[in-house]
Amino acid sequence: MEFSEGKNIYVQIRDRLVDQILTGMLLPGDKIPSVRELAVDLEVNRNTVMRSYALMEQEGIVDNRRGIGFFVSSNARQRLTQEEKEIFLKQELPRLVHQAKVLKMLPADFKDLFDQLNENQNENKQ
Amino acid sequence: MEFSEGKNIYVQIRDRLVDQILTGMLLPGDKIPSVRELAVDLEVNRNTVMRSYALMEQEGIVDNRRGIGFFVSSNARQRLTQEEKEIFLKQELPRLVHQAKVLKMLPADFKDLFDQLNENQNENKQ
DNA sequence: TTTACTGTCCTAGTTAATTAGGACAGTAAC
DNA sequence: GTTACTGTCCTAATTAACTAGGACAGTAAA
Incomplete structure (x- = not known):
């Protein structure tokens, strides 16, 4: 590895x-x-x-x-999903928003992410 | 610090x-x-x-x-914007997409990011 | 009971990051 | 030239991460 x-x-x-x-x-x-x-x-x-x-x-x-x-x-899975999600929302996302701001990034830069999120949502509905 | x-x-x-x-x-x-x-x-x-x-x-x-x-x-600024953006797109974003998938995150979880990206886009238009 | 796994504890050694601070040289203002 | 900044180089010491591998004990199957 x-x-x-x-x-x-x-x-x-x-x-x-x-x-x-x-x-x-x-x-x-x-x-x-x-x-x-x-x-x-x-x-x-x-x-x-x-x-x-x-x-x-x-x-x-x-x-x-x-x-x-x-x-x-x-x-394990339930515990991890909760733990990692909390870390993400409280630590990574704020840093991400800040970086998106200073780098003047646009929605198009995050297309891959949007696609994934929409896919998640669609699977949720079914 | x-x-x-x-x-x-x-x-x-x-x-x-x-x-x-x-x-x-x-x-x-x-x-x-x-x-x-x-x-x-x-x-x-x-x-x-x-x-x-x-x-x-x-x-x-x-x-x-x-x-x-x-x-x-x-x-410096131009160089950094380019450098950091490339690092983000090639390293951070793929990891982010993967994490969004395994944690089954939804668009709502990223509201703060969307807001910032839209703000960037609006400033761009003016 | 022997064999072959398993985790666990242990001491010893290496490396990189960090600290601590002395010593020296370039720059500029007085 | 002296003073007071600046960066730079240097050796020495500490700490955490990692390596290396011996020794021992729990588990289960032959």
């Missing part, structure tokens, strides 16, 4: 798993890769993966069964 | 000055605070500010006159 600079690796690993949970690639009750397995796979140290898993356990999105492994907790 | 974790201080200082340039608080030709002055003001080390200024000099948004200080370069 290619890790970007400017963001800690253990957070990026957490983000990757969170994304897999939100997209449904990982379902509640699923076993996530063992600490050692993922470490080898991503070419990082065991301890770094451990740190990601500890973070996710603290967030209540995975459960830990000693000697067996880590599992996606039953309410 | 309160620095957020997860992002290097010298980058945050650069971001702060970039914002002041984009908002017009700092104009082309303006002298920016001296390295020592800003270090005291933000309660960081001289070297950390130096690193921010070196970064901005490398980006071509400030000019350096030895023994005198750093100055906002004449084309």
Whole structure:
């Protein structure tokens, strides 16, 4: 895995798993890769993966069964959707609005976003 | 200044000055605070500010006159608008669209952004 | 009970970011 | 030339993130 600079690796690993949970690639009750397995796979140290898993356990999105492994907790998706949405609305959106202002961006610049939002809304109606 | 974790201080200082340039608080030709002055003001080390200024000099948004200080370069704003917009469109927007999808966000969640974009467009017409 | 997984704890070493502050040189006003 | 700014270079020390890998304990199946 290619890790970007400017963001800690253990957070990026957490983000990757969170994304897999939100997209449904990982379902509640699923076993996530063992600490050692993922470490080898991503070419990082065991301890770094451990740190990601500890973070996710603290967030209540995975459960830990000693000697067996880590599992996606039953309410992970609901918890994450709520948590990430709140972070987005309170932290990212204000910064985004400000940036749109100073960069004088126009609706056309956000076409891709509009399309996605409309798609979400249509799926909601059905 | 309160620095957020997860992002290097010298980058945050650069971001702060970039914002002041984009908002017009700092104009082309303006002298920016001296390295020592800003270090005291933000309660960081001289070297950390130096690193921010070196970064901005490398980006071509400030000019350096030895023994005198750093100055906002004449084309800083144009250069920044272009640079930041490109970063936004190529890096942030795709991530944003993806997040909007997995979090099933709706147009209403982005009302503040829409309002700003419309405002930008109206100012453009006048 | 042995085997092969699992997580967990531990010490040790590296690197980058940051701090701390001395020392030196360019610039300009007095 | 002295003074008071400016940037610049330097060494030393601290901290957090990451690496490396040994050692130990829980779990489950052969």
